[in-house]
Amino acid sequence: MGVTIYDVAKRAGVGIGTVSRVLNGSPHVREETRRRVLAAIEELNYRPSPIAQRLSLRKTLTIAVIAPFFTRPAFVERLRGIEATVAESEYDLIVYNVETTDKRDACFHEVPLGHKVDGVLIISLSPGDEDVARWKEAGVPVVLVDAYHPALSRVVVDDVAGGYMATQHLIELGHRRIAYVSDPLVNPFNFTSSRDRYRGYRRALADYGLPFRPEYHQQGEHGRAQARALTHRLLDLNDPPTAIFAASDTQALGVLEALRERGLRTPEDVAVIGYDDIEVAEYLELSTVRQPFFESGTLGVELLLKRIDDPEQPPQHVELPVELVVRRTTAG
Amino acid sequence: MGVTIYDVAKRAGVGIGTVSRVLNGSPHVREETRRRVLAAIEELNYRPSPIAQRLSLRKTLTIAVIAPFFTRPAFVERLRGIEATVAESEYDLIVYNVETTDKRDACFHEVPLGHKVDGVLIISLSPGDEDVARWKEAGVPVVLVDAYHPALSRVVVDDVAGGYMATQHLIELGHRRIAYVSDPLVNPFNFTSSRDRYRGYRRALADYGLPFRPEYHQQGEHGRAQARALTHRLLDLNDPPTAIFAASDTQALGVLEALRERGLRTPEDVAVIGYDDIEVAEYLELSTVRQPFFESGTLGVELLLKRIDDPEQPPQHVELPVELVVRRTTAG
DNA sequence: TGATATAATGGAAGCGCTTCCATGCCTTCG
DNA sequence: CGAAGGCATGGAAGCGCTTCCATTATATCA
Numbered sequence: 001m002g003v004t005i006y007d008v009a010k011r012a013g014v015g016i017g018t019v020s021r022v023l024n025g026s027p028h029v030r031e032e033t034r035r036r037v038l039a040a041i042e043e044l045n046y047r048p049s050p051i052a053q054r055l056s057l058r059k060t061l062t063i064a065v066i067a068p069f070f071t072r073p074a075f076v077e078r079l080r081g082i083e084a085t086v087a088e089s090e091y092d093l094i095v096y097n098v099e100t101t102d103k104r105d106a107c108f109h110e111v112p113l114g115h116k117v118d119g120v121l122i123i124s125l126s127p128g129d130e131d132v133a134r135w136k137e138a139g140v141p142v143v144l145v146d147a148y149h150p151a152l153s154r155v156v157v158d159d160v161a162g163g164y165m166a167t168q169h170l171i172e173l174g175h176r177r178i179a180y181v182s183d184p185l186v187n188p189f190n191f192t193s194s195r196d197r198y199r200g201y202r203r204a205l206a207d208y209g210l211p212f213r214p215e216y217h218q219q220g221e222h223g224r225a226q227a228r229a230l231t232h233r234l235l236d237l238n239d240p241p242t243a244i245f246a247a248s249d250t251q252a253l254g255v256l257e258a259l260r261e262r263g264l265r266t267p268e269d270v271a272v273i274g275y276d277d278i279e280v281a282e283y284l285e286l287s288t289v290r291q292p293f294f295e296s297g298t299l300g301v302e303l304l305l306k307r308i309d310d311p312e313q314p315p316q317h318v319e320l321p322v323e324l325v326v327r328r329t330t331a332g
Numbered sequence: 333m334g335v336t337i338y339d340v341a342k343r344a345g346v347g348i349g350t351v352s353r354v355l356n357g358s359p360h361v362r363e364e365t366r367r368r369v370l371a372a373i374e375e376l377n378y379r380p381s382p383i384a385q386r387l388s389l390r391k392t393l394t395i396a397v398i399a400p401f402f403t404r405p406a407f408v409e410r411l412r413g414i415e416a417t418v419a420e421s422e423y424d425l426i427v428y429n430v431e432t433t434d435k436r437d438a439c440f441h442e443v444p445l446g447h448k449v450d451g452v453l454i455i456s457l458s459p460g461d462e463d464v465a466r467w468k469e470a471g472v473p474v475v476l477v478d479a480y481h482p483a484l485s486r487v488v489v490d491d492v493a494g495g496y497m498a499t500q501h502l503i504e505l506g507h508r509r510i511a512y513v514s515d516p517l518v519n520p521f522n523f524t525s526s527r528d529r530y531r532g533y534r535r536a537l538a539d540y541g542l543p544f545r546p547e548y549h550q551q552g553e554h555g556r557a558q559a560r561a562l563t564h565r566l567l568d569l570n571d572p573p574t575a576i577f578a579a580s581d582t583q584a585l586g587v588l589e590a591l592r593e594r595g596l597r598t599p600e601d602v603a604v605i606g607y608d609d610i611e612v613a614e615y616l617e618l619s620t621v622r623q624p625f626f627e628s629g630t631l632g633v634e635l636l637l638k639r640i641d642d643p644e645q646p647p648q649h650v651e652l653p654v655e656l657v658v659r660r661t662t663a664g
Numbered sequence: 665t666g667a668t669a670t671a672a673t674g675g676a677a678g679c680g681c682t683t684c685c686a687t688g689c690c691t692t693c694g
Numbered sequence: 695c696g697a698a699g700g701c702a703t704g705g706a707a708g709c710g711c712t713t714c715c716a717t718t719a720t721a722t723c724a
Contacts, residue, residue, distance in 0.1 A: 002447075002470075004680055015704035020682055028702060049447045051387045052680035055709050060383060062426075071412050076403045083402075083429045092448065094394075094424045097415045115334075115381045116424065138334075224615060253615050280612045283556060283585050336710055347674035352712060360672060384710035387679050 003044045012040035023048060060118050063091050063304060066107045067123040068098040068189055072222075072250070073278040074293060078123060078145060081297025089305060091118070098125065101188045112140040119304045122147060126190050141307040145300040148192060153307060153315045155299045159193050162289040162322040163200020166245045166273045169287070169324055171208045173332060175243035175271060178205070179216040179234050181227050181255055182247035194219070194247045197275065201245060216241055227254025228261075235262055242270055243330075249274035249281050249288055256284070256329070272329040285328035292320050335376045344372035355380060392450050395423050395636060398439045399455040400430040400521055404554075404582070405610040406625060410455060410477060413629025421637060423450070430457065433520045444472040451636045454479060458522050473639040477632040480524060485639060485647045487631045491525050494621045494654040495532020498577045498605045501619070501656055503540045505664065507575035507603060510537070511548040511566050513559050513587055514579035526551070526579045529607065533577060548573055559586025560593075567594055574602055575662075581606035581613050581620055588616070588661070604661040617660035624652050 005023075009016045014037060021029050022037040029037075040046070054060055065082055067075050079095070086093040096111060098104045104125060112120050112135045119141040126147040127135075135142050136151070144154040170178050180201045182194040198217070205212050215237055218230035227246060231254060234241055246252035252274030256266060264270050274281060277290035299318055307313065337355075341348045346369060353361050354369040361369075372378070386392055397414055399407050411427070418425040428443060430436045436457060444452050444467045451473040458479040459467075467474050468483070476486040502510050512533045514526040530549070537544050547569055550562035559578060563586060566573055578584035584606030588598060596602050606613060609622035631650055639645065 006680085009704095016681085017683080017704055018702080021703090024682080030702060033702080047446055049387075049680055051383060051392060051447065052709090053682080054383045055381075055387050055679085055711085056681040056683085058709065070415075071408045076408050080403050080429060083427060087428070087435075092426045094426050095415060096419070097412060103419075114379055115383065224611075250611075253612065257615055279556075279582075280585065283589055337712095338710085341674090348711085349674055349713080350672080353673090356712080362672060365672080381710055384679090385712075387681085387709090388711040388713085390679065 003046045005046075005048065007044055008037065008040045008046050011044060012037045060116060061091050062094055062117045063119045063121060063301075063308075064094050064096060064111050064117040065121045065123065066096045066098060066104075066111060066125065068104070068125055068191075070095070070097045074248070074276055075123060077293035078297040078300075081294035082121060082301050083297075084294075085298045085301035089301075091305070104189065112142060113138050119143070119308045121145060121300050121304055123300075124189075124191055124193070126192060127152075139311065141304060141311055143300050143304040143307060145296050146193065151315060153303045153317070155296045155303065155318045155320065157291045157296070157320045157322050159196030159322075160200040160203070162275065162291065163197030163245075164204045165200070165322065165324045166197075166275065166289050167201045167204035168208070169326065169330060170243040170245065170271060170273065171204060171210065173243070173271060173330060175241075176210060177213075177216070177239065177241040178210070178243045178245060179218065179241035180245050180247070181230050181234070181251055182217070182219050183222045183251075184219045197245075197247055222248070222251070224250055224254040224257065227251035228258045229254075231255045231258035232261075235259075235264075240270075244270060244272050246272065246274045249276045249278040249286060252286055252288070252329075253280075253284070256286070266329050267331050277325055281325075281327070287327045287330040288325050290323045290325050296320055335378045337378075337380065339376055340369065340372045340378050343376060344369045392448060393423050394426055394449045395451045395453060395633075395640075396426050396428060396443050396449040397453040397455065398428045398430060398436075398443060398457065400436070400457055400523075402427070402429045406580070406608055407455060409625035410629040410632075413626035414453060414633050415629075416626075417630045417633035421633075423637070436521065444474060445470050451475070451640045453477060453632050453636055455632075456521075456523055456525070458524060459484075471643065473636060473643055475632050475636040475639060477628050478525065483647060485635045485649070487628045487635065487650045487652065489623045489628065489652045489654050491528030491654075492532040492535070494607060494623065495529030495577075496536045497532070497654065497656045498529075498607065498621050499533045499536035500540070501658065501662060502575040502577065502603060502605060503536060503542065505575070505603060505662060507573075508542060509545075509548070509571065509573040510542070510575045510577060511550065511573035512577050512579070513562050513566070513583055514549070514551050515554045515583075516551045529577075529579055554580070554583070556582055556586040556589065559583035560590045561586075563587045563590035564593075567591075567596075572602075576602060576604050578604065578606045581608045581610045581618060584618055584620070584661075585612075585616070588618070598661050599663050609657055613657075613659070619659045619662035620657050622655045622657050628652055 005016050005019050009019045019037050022034050096107050108131050122144050124146045127149055132149055132151050142152055144152050185195045202212055218233055220226040220230050244255050246255050252272055255272050259266055259270055266272050274286050274288040277288045281288050303316055337348050337351050341351045351369055354366050428439050440463050454476050456478045459481055464481055464483050474484055476484050517527045534544055550565055552558040552562050576587050578587050584604055587604050591598055591602055598604050606618050606620040609620045613620050635648055
């Protein structure tokens with residue numbers, strides 16, 4: 001390749017062991033020797049080969065993150081937290097974007113078993129028992145963010161509470177006919193957030209003695225356009241809702257779009273609340289439930305790094321709080 | 333670690349060379365031997381160690397992408413194209429997010445020289461001559477996306493043309509007082525897109541015989557809030573513009589916000605056009621200039637991989653077209 | 665049938681590190 | 695002053711592959 005540890009050793013007039021000791025900050029090097037070695041490194045512009053280090057150390061010094069649809073705002077911001085934290089460590093970050101169940105399955109099979117990484121962070125994708133068993137056997141730590149498996153460490157937000165808060169907020173504004181627009185509760189990726197928020201929605205209705213009306217729950221593929229169509233269905237009901245809780249801000253955009261198309265005003269005719277507090281929510285004055293994306297990424301990496309250091313520790317469970325953000329679309 | 337090529341060789345009753353040949357699809361293996369080896373691999377659940385392969389091959393099979401502010405929509409979508417293309421190759425992708433000039437400089441110094449990657453893709457950051465010289469000496473191919481250096485391959489869009497198109501569109505709608513809201517033309521990251529779009533803006537004005545009025549060009553840090561403030565300054569002018577061209581859709585949001593705050597209608601009072609066609613632009617019915625982000629990432633990776641295979645080929649220059657998207661905010 | 669070309673195979677060397685062990689030196693202490 | 699221990703150091707072994715070269719088995723031809 002280029003200049004190796006042997007070149008440095010020769011130049012400095014020492015053995016390779018000594019060069020290695022200097023590189024790794026061993027205390028057993030005489031100060032003058034250290035200086036000579038550092039000078040040689042400088043003169044030769046030497047950089048140790050990470051590949052060789054990794055082979056020798058039997059560590060890849062790399063962690064992988066597997067994220068679905070990583071262009072969605074929720075994932076991007078988490079990714080940013082992950083990158084920032086990994087960048088401060090000695091590890092490299094390699095990313096896998098999952099947009100199909102095939103790719104998810106491929107990643108679940110290959111990534112933890114391919115000897116490429118020391119640990120894996122998985123976002124929003126809940127693995128099955130067989131997956132977890134295989135990973136355990138391979139000895140590769142896996143940490144989940146916004147996903148669930150009993151045997152794995154995870155960082156989550158309390159989506160049930162978030163759904164509850166959003167619904168409660170609408171109820172307390174006086175609404176009685178409250179709809180929920182969401183992703184399919186049962187979906188190929190097994191995303192749980194819409195489901196948990198749904199639970200919160202149901203629970204709030206129940207707590208306040210409001211009936212759950214199945215036709216008020218509309219589910220469809222994630223996306224603005226789909227949410228817009230679902231909203232039109234809601235508005236076509238004999239008894240349309242006066243408030244709509246959308247499972248994400250992106251979907252809330254679709255809700256607002258449909259209302260606009262009907263000439264309905266927000267919040268006067270129909271109140272709207274979303275979820276996530278994506279950047280554009282503020283501009284749109286959209287009420288929403290904010291969750292700490294960046295921090296969840298940060299914490300996920302921290303859990304993972306701890307686990308890599310000490311694989312024996314029991315799985316940890318971190319739950320981050322969500323926060324109601326009231327704006328114009330649910331203004332009194 | 334686990335099971336190695338020696339275990340497989342022993343199990344199959346062959347030499348390690350033969351196992352290696354099977355793994356690498358060499359034709360010089362008897363069919364029956366191949367089958368035995370494959371059976372042993374299967375039985376032992378063997379996976380070759382990528383680290384050992386890389387040391388032996390003297391290739392890292394990894395490429396890096398250095399992107400500033402990778403949560404901005406423009407970067408996210410490019411990243412998606414990059415990931416998709418890299419995933420189809422034998423390479424791994426490691427990502428560096430740059431949010432400060434310090435981190436940029438650190439990445440420019442460390443990433444190409446650290447023997448960690450076979451090639452680097454840099455987005456929107458134009459390197460200096462010394463950087464390029466250093467990388468060339470290290471023999472690490474570098475490809476730019478949305479950035480410029482004469483000695484490097486690059487994928488760009490014609491931002492001058494994009495700026496021209498946007499301005500021309502406004503002119504043809506009858507506007508004569510057209511403002512431009514942008515990032516600082518001179519900025520620490522040396523982003524060029526605002527500058528190029530500015531050139532297009534100036535050129536269109538000139539071509540149509542309209543005077544350039546310096547007070548119509550407002551520049552400030554990137555972001556919605558900043559653009560909003562700049563817009564208020566424009567509206568405070570004695571002779572405020574009747575149309576505003578924002579250097580990005582995010583900034584266009586700020587423009588729209590300011591207009592809303594003034595009770596001005598779009599497009600009746602002030603027409604607005606953005607740049608990028610981010611997802612929310614459609615919802616907002618924002619006219620804009622669309623650029624092929626995903627594809628630019630794809631092409632960047634392809635150029636880089638080609639260059640890794642054949643480092644001698646001269647730098648290539650790919651220019652992707654931009655497209656005017658007319659929506660309500662500039663409706664007749 | 666024997667000589668020769670060809671295909672299949674084994675395994676040593678080498679990729680560039682870390683680490684462990686052996687060695688030689690210098691202290692320190694009785 | 696000699697023994698014993700502690701430092702600093704050199705370098706072999708080993709990490710798990712690929713590849714090249716040598717060797718053996720097989721096929722081809724006169």
